[in-house]
Amino acid sequence: MSAQQENLHEHHTPDPNWGYPHGSALTSQIKRRYRGGQIWYVLLMGSLIIAILTLMALLYTIINDAFGLLAIEYQNDPNRIVLEKQEEMLLADVNTFDSENDNMLAARIADDPNAIGFFGYAYYQENQENLKLLSIEGVAPNASTVTDGSYPLSRPLYLYSDADVLQSNQAANVFLNYYLTHVNNEIDDVGYFPLGAEAMSHSQQVWITANELALAPGQWAAINPDGVGGAVTIA
CATH class of the missing domain: 1.20.5 (Single alpha-helices involved in coiled-coils or other helix-helix interfaces)
Incomplete structure (x- = not known):
């Protein structure tokens, strides 16, 4: 090589x-x-x-x-949900049913043994054979607990007017007088609770003051509405 x-x-x-x-x-x-x-x-x-x-x-x-909704006791305490009014959480839940028809709400609750609902006491009375009232912290809803405010899920209903309207509109004036005279005798029939004695006395005194009447304390001037005409505007 x-x-x-x-x-x-x-x-x-x-x-x-x-x-x-x-x-x-x-x-x-x-x-x-x-x-x-x-x-x-x-x-x-x-x-x-x-x-x-x-x-x-x-x-x-x-x-x-x-x-249905999994009720996890240690995460969502029922009293905390109700009393703190956690509206956003309740309304956002997929199982929440919201309706302006209280009879429909009552029917939906009656169909589900695990359901809970909130509506007027009158609708409970109409469906009480299928529903159960719930106490809150041991306080049951009734005329006494609603009147003294110990039952938290209650609210007052008001009729609003003023002295000028009452003095210029006889029909409205007599209507309010008649209402304050007889409301507690009729209100049970529509499923509401009667006005307490203190609240009733205060409301009647407001009407007396608006009409500039000189009455003794505790005295009431009931007006007979017969023959009174005119229009009452409800807004």
Whole structure:
């Protein structure tokens, strides 16, 4: 073999270490791959956690839709919901049914043994064979507890007028007088609670003052509406 051929042979002989990093280059490459592996591990675990949470939410929705609102006692205390009037949470719930028709509300509650509703006492009276009154902190709704304010889910109803209207409109004046004279005798028939003695005395005194009458304390001037004509505007 000539020297030229020998040199050519040596020139084309591949380096057995060609293409593989050595030393610090190898260490750097291992670190890069390790960091890449850690990133992929974190992404995988994050995706797994999200998938588990999504599955739990889906299962909760399925159970909730199938069996109604899950009453978790330690998360949503019934007294806290009612007394703090968490309106937004109640109205946003998928199982909340809202209607201006109180008879429809009563019917929906009667059909579901786990339902709870809020509406006028008169509609309870009409459907009391299918409904149950609920006490709040041991206080049941009745004329006494509503009058003294110890039952919290109650409200007064008002009739508004002023002295100028009463003095210029005889029909409105006599109407209010008749109302204040007889309301407690009739109100039970429509399912409302009668006005307490103190509130009634105050209301009658307001009417007396508006009409500039000189009556003794506790005295009342009942007017016979027969023969009184005119219009009463209710707004």
